[in-house]
Amino acid sequence: MTPAFEALQKELKRLPGVGFRSAERMAIHLLLEKPEAAKRLSDAILSASERVRSCSTCGNVCEEERCSICEDVRREESGSLCVVEHVSDLMAIEKSGAYRGRYHVLHGKLSPINGVGPESLNLSGIAKRVKDEGVTEVILALPNDVEGEATCHYLTELVESDSVEVSRIGFGLPSGASVLYADSGTLKSALDARKRY
Amino acid sequence: MTPAFEALQKELKRLPGVGFRSAERMAIHLLLEKPEAAKRLSDAILSASERVRSCSTCGNVCEEERCSICEDVRREESGSLCVVEHVSDLMAIEKSGAYRGRYHVLHGKLSPINGVGPESLNLSGIAKRVKDEGVTEVILALPNDVEGEATCHYLTELVESDSVEVSRIGFGLPSGASVLYADSGTLKSALDARKRY
Numbered sequence: 519m520t521p522a523f524e525a526l527q528k529e530l531k532r533l534p535g536v537g538f539r540s541a542e543r544m545a546i547h548l549l550l551e552k553p554e555a556a557k558r559l560s561d562a563i564l565s566a567s568e569r570v571r572s573c574s575t576c577g578n579v580c581e582e583e584r585c586s587i588c589e590d591v592r593r594e595e596s597g598s599l600c601v602v603e604h605v606s607d608l609m610a611i612e613k614s615g616a617y618r619g620r621y622h623v624l625h626g627k628l629s630p631i632n633g634v635g636p637e638s639l640n641l642s643g644i645a646k647r648v649k650d651e652g653v654t655e656v657i658l659a660l661p662n663d664v665e666g667e668a669t670c671h672y673l674t675e676l677v678e679s680d681s682v683e684v685s686r687i688g689f690g691l692p693s694g695a696s697v698l699y700a701d702s703g704t705l706k707s708a709l710d711a712r713k714r715y
Numbered sequence: 716m717t718p719a720f721e722a723l724q725k726e727l728k729r730l731p732g733v734g735f736r737s738a739e740r741m742a743i744h745l746l747l748e749k750p751e752a753a754k755r756l757s758d759a760i761l762s763a764s765e766r767v768r769s770c771s772t773c774g775n776v777c778e779e780e781r782c783s784i785c786e787d788v789r790r791e792e793s794g795s796l797c798v799v800e801h802v803s804d805l806m807a808i809e810k811s812g813a814y815r816g817r818y819h820v821l822h823g824k825l826s827p828i829n830g831v832g833p834e835s836l837n838l839s840g841i842a843k844r845v846k847d848e849g850v851t852e853v854i855l856a857l858p859n860d861v862e863g864e865a866t867c868h869y870l871t872e873l874v875e876s877d878s879v880e881v882s883r884i885g886f887g888l889p890s891g892a893s894v895l896y897a898d899s900g901t902l903k904s905a906l907d908a909r910k911r912y
Contacts, residue, residue, distance in 0.1 A: 520778045526763040529756045549767045559726045560760040566723040567753040581717045
C-alpha cells in the first residue's frame with residue numbers, strides 16, 4: 519500500500535514458508551498492531567547475526583568457534599557421524615533423543631537442476647573429519663527423494679573405506695500411521711525396506 | 716541452541732501464523748543460510764516502522780496523515796463506509812474490485828473473553844465520520860463468528876439512525892464450492908441466507 523510497507527512485505531516473503539498473504543499479515547502486525555514488536559524483532563535479528571555463527575567443525579549454530587555438540591568429548595566415543603541437510607534436522611534428531619554421536623550439516627543437498635553442486639555444500643571438511651575423529655560409521659539422515667539419493671551416493675564415494683561403514687536411515691510408514699492413508703511413495707519405500715519378522 | 720539464536724526464534728514466533736518449527740527454520744535461514752537477508756530484513760523493519768503509520772481517519776496503512784483511499788474524493792460519492800477487522804481485509808476487498816467506497820479498520824473485534832473491549836478498538840471516531848462524511852450506508856464486513864456478531868451489534872447501536880442504513884456482508888457457500896464439502900456452520904449460514912429464486 520505504501521513503498522516502505524511493500525519493501526517490508528517483500529523481505530518477509532523471502533523467509534522460508536512465507537507467502538504473499540502471510541507476509542502482508544506479518545507486516546500489518548509489526549507496523550500497526552504491535553509496533554513494539556518491530557523494534558524487538560529487528561534488535562533480535564541484528565544481535566543474533568552478530569553473535570551466531572556456523573560451527574567450524576560441523577556447521578551447527580554456535581556462538582563460539584565450535585558448537586557444544588562438537589565440544590562434548592563423550593559424543594566422540596560413539597564413533598558415529600550423522601550427516602543431515604539442515605540445522606533444523608539436527609535439532610529434530612537431538613530432540614528425539616535417539617542419537618548421541620556427532621553431526622555434520624551440509625546446509626543443502628546436491629541438486630544439479632538448481633545449480634547446487636558439491637562446492638555449494640559444507641562438504642570440504644567431511645573426509646578429513648572421518649579420518650581425524652576416528653569415525654567408524656557415517657549415518658546418512660538425508661531426505662527420501664531424488665536429490666537426497668544423489669547426495670547419499672556422492673557422500674558414500676567420499677567417505678566409505680575398509681574402516682568406515684556408511685548407512686542410511688530407514689524409510690517406511692511413520693510412527694502411528696496406517697497403510698490406508700500412506701502415499702504410494704511411502705508404501706513403495708516401506709515394501710522395499712521390509713524385514714524378516 | 717545458543718541464547719541469541721533462541722532470542723531470535725522467540726521473536727519470530729510472535730509473528731502471526733508462525734509456530735515453533737517455522738520460527739526455527741526462519742532463524743537458521745537468516746543466520747546461516749542467507750546472512751545477507753538478515754540485515755536487509757532488519758533494515759526494512761526499522762525503515763517501515765519509521766515511515767508507516769495508521770491513517771488518522773480510517774486506520775489503513777499510510778505514510779502521510781491520511782491514506783490514499785481517504786484522500787480520494789470520488790470514494791466519498793458512494794456514501795458508503797465499509798467496516799473491516801484488519802487492514803489485510805481492506806486489502807483483500809480492494810483487490811476484489813467489488814467495492815469503491817471508504818473503509819474503517821477496527822484493528823480487532825470485540826472479545827470480552829480475551830479482554831478486548833470497545834476501548835481497545837479503533838471505534839472512537841466512527842460515529843463522527845458517519846455524520847461528517849454524509850455516510851448513508853455502513854457495510855459491516857466482519858467475520859462470521861461469535862465475536863464478529865457481537866461487534867456488529869455494538870456498531871449498529873453506535874451508528875444506526877434514520878439517515879444511516881447498516882448492512883452486513885452475505886454468508887454462505889464460497890464461490891466455486893460444492894455443498895458436499897461445506898462444513899455445518901457454512902451450510903447453516905447458507906440456509907439462513909436463502910433468497911427467493
